[in-house]
Amino acid sequence: MIAVESDPVGATIVVDGKPVGRAPRKLVLAVTPQGFSRETVVIKARFVAETSAQQSMTTEVELTPLDRLPSVLVFTREKVLRKR
Numbered sequence: 001m002i003a004v005e006s007d008p009v010g011a012t013i014v015v016d017g018k019p020v021g022r023a024p025r026k027l028v029l030a031v032t033p034q035g036f037s038r039e040t041v042v043i044k045a046r047f048v049a050e051t052s053a054q055q056s057m058t059t060e061v062e063l064t065p066l067d068r069l070p071s072v073l074v075f076t077r078e079k080v081l082r083k084r
Contacts (some may be wrong), residue, residue: 002027004043006075011045029069037063045075 004013006023013020015027023045030038044060061073061080070082 001068001071003072004045004075005072008047008048011047011075014044014046016042023075029063031069035068036077037065037067037069040064043073045080047077049064 004023004025004027006013009023011023013023013025013027021026025059027043029041032038041063042060043063044058047057047059058075059075059077059080061075061082063069070084072083074081074083
């Protein structure tokens with residue numbers, strides 16, 4: 001299970017092209033007994049502009065079978081932080 005957070009809170013979370021809700025939320029992904037992803041998964045956070053001075057943005061991360069899954073992903077408008 002991965003906790004997905006966003007800063008600012010409320011970004012739309014999309015997993016492999018399918019919206020799954022807003023952050024914060026928990027995602028259950030297929031993992032090996034060693035904690036690695038069983039398949040490639042793309043997780044995106046879509047930030048919608050709240051004012052005309054802002055732009056809507058999407059930040060994404062790709063987790064592959066070579067990646068040990070983090071316990072927390074924190075999406076910001078600029079990057080994704082992985083926490084164990």
